[in-house]
Amino acid sequence: MKTMNVKKKTRITIVFIVLLAVVVGLISYPKAVQKIPFLYNIFNKKKINLGLDLQGGIHLEYTADVSNVDKNKISESLQGAQDVIERRINAFGVGEPLVQSARSGGEYRIIIELPGIKNIEDAKKKIKETPFLEFKEEAGEADLKESNKIFDSMNAQSKKKADEILQKALKGENFEELAKANSQDPGSKDKGGDLEFVKKGTLVPEFDKVLFEGSLKNGEVYSQLVETQFGWHIIKFIESKGDGDNKEVHAEHILFAKRDASQFPEFKYKTTGLSGKNLKSASVVFANQGLSDPEISIKFDAEGTKIFADLTKRNIGKTIAIYLDGEVLSAPRVQAEITTGDAVITGTFTIDEAKELARNLNEGALPVPLILVSQQSIEASLGEASLKQSLNAGMIGLALVVIFMLLYYRYLGLIASLALLIYTGIMISLFKLLGFTLTLSGIAGFILSIGMAVDANILIFERTKEEIRRGRGIQGALDEGFKRAWTSIRDGNVSTIITSLILIQMGTGFVKGFAVTLVVGVLVSMFTAVTISRTLIRFMVGEWVKDKLWMIGVKKKSEEDFK
């Protein structure tokens, strides 16, 4: 009775297996039913995704600079950057581009894959072109004081030098030469510090005091350094003409500049959080009624309008700097609070530049700056060649393994080959149905897994042959063979799975593709060994083999001595 049930179960399973074989076969190779359009359409629905190394294309990785972003807003910004880039890439018309963000170490990366693109530099430019727009306000007193500390020592040095040169000038060294060599006033330096004839009030009050109210003789150098907002000056009085309100003085000076934070935009301005991500739209307008002086009119989104209103409210009379990709584009002075969320960006644009900028702003301005850290390009023809070659290799590999199995294990080898073909069909179907991207390394992993899938079968067969040699009946030998072999199969595959999981964890691209295919391959091969191989064996091998042991490669009289 027990045997009858087993036989029945076996028959049912065989039916399932045959169905499975047909289904996966058709999914893998829909062309077989090309003539039956109804079936063909069902099976041809899913195509295999080809990876970059098989299609050709570009792989780019950027690091997002999140140093200015609020910690909780980081993922929002990354998503924003991703969206912007996706929009720009879709404009290329590339089939199935991939844009994703990832975390690596402490950094946030954006990974872009563009299959089929030939010109890597063009693509990069287009991506990089996503402009990074920022609005910054003037830093407050406290911030400036902090920054100024850096300049204090620089200025002390400057003053020291000024003193030195003053002594030289007083001693009678050639003033013009000293000016040419040391003056930091670009307007007069090359002329020997010559300021030409000026009326009172043209220069700063400190100069006027010395030149108009002092009593210097012609050609005399003023004996002290004169400090102004610009720094320390050495002044030489040349001559004067006229008098009263019309008096004009001719003088020369050497400037030793004072530096402070407000001269440098980086210190002068601080971030406000208002950036390109808050832009709703941008368009080109013209300042004059004609077609000259193009400007960019921008409109903020709801959040941006609010921030902008606050910004303008607290900065009335001060400047707000508009930065594009890290450089100040313009710094208009705020006249009044702007609550409408409209603003105008002026600059020295040509019409084309303005149009370009407006377009870029519209397609999306990057919320965070991006730095390229890695790129890889594969030429399309190289990719195609790789695909063809590796598929060839796969088929040859499969064929060779089948031949080997038939030669060595004969009838059992036939069973193993059938199981192997079904295994291949299942793997291909999984790839198609689950939308795995097939890469070169994936194919390598798959081919390797073919060699390993056969492994399970060999284990079972060898063990079975051994049991037969020991004198067991065929059925018993098969059962025992399977039972004993299973622990080996399981243990051996576990180690491959462990290393594959580690590879998946640490790897990107090539490595991941290989490891994933390997793991899936190992798991599927265990399944095929347990169900398919076992059932096929049960179905196709019976007691009748006892008289035809040569069919499975067992020598009738055992010559090996095992005891």
Place this chain on the structure above:
Amino acid sequence: MINIINKTKYAYIFSGTLTILSVVSLFVWGMKFGIDFTGGTLMEVKFENSVPNNQELTENLKALELKSLTFQATDKKTVIIRYAAEDDKINDEVLKDIKAKYSDASQLRVDFIDSSVSKDLKKNSIWAILFAVGGIMAYIAWAFRKVSRPVQSWKYGAGAVIALLHDILITVGVFSILGHFKGVEVGVPFIAALLTILGFSVHDTIVVYDRTRENLLRSSSKEKFPEVVNRSLNETLVRSINTSLTVIITLLAIYFFGGESIKYFALALLVGVTFGTYSSIFVASALLVTSYEWQKNNS
């Protein structure tokens, strides 16, 4: 029945020699690392007419003061140019300079890896290998916990690990030599191959250990440990060779037909798997017996 255990002496000499040669090669020639691990740029430029030689190209690019600049001519009328680079802007200039002098030049591909990324890759690779070895050792110790006599179960793990370290070392040695003489580069795919070899080599070793365990549990007290091990080896010999053979067949198919890009990846796997099989048969079990003999001699 073939007496394998008797021949452990030869196996130790063979393995020992190869291992020492590999270590020496590593010290003397090192490995030829690709940009995955060194960072920088790799650019392949095709020349329609005649291909300029290295000196001419060096002259051509002198103004850019590139560091670690190397040229490698291929047989497809292209030159592979490598140099250290901190950002990708320099690549434009390199191409411009080349095109200025050789108008028939075209860029087939340009790969660039920032040094922070390559540092990460190096670090991750080492961790991956350590994790893998640790994980495998733990797994074997657990799987073989029931056979503590006459040799403790941790020694099974140790035996397997020594065998697979031997496989890895020889594979690395082979690529160190290939790197020095044929300029074959080693990148992340090579690490993937090493990790696969780890997984696979242990697979084989476990099969033999499995059989040994089974035989030990079944054996009579008359049969001494080395004999049990030898018998186990014989029983699993055909099986070990055959399973490795099928994998080697598929790898050979990839090596000969699979195309340029995965050729050396397949080669690494081939070397590793071949030695993995050899070490499972001749080294792993031999170590068990050797440790048993030491135990016996010391007690």
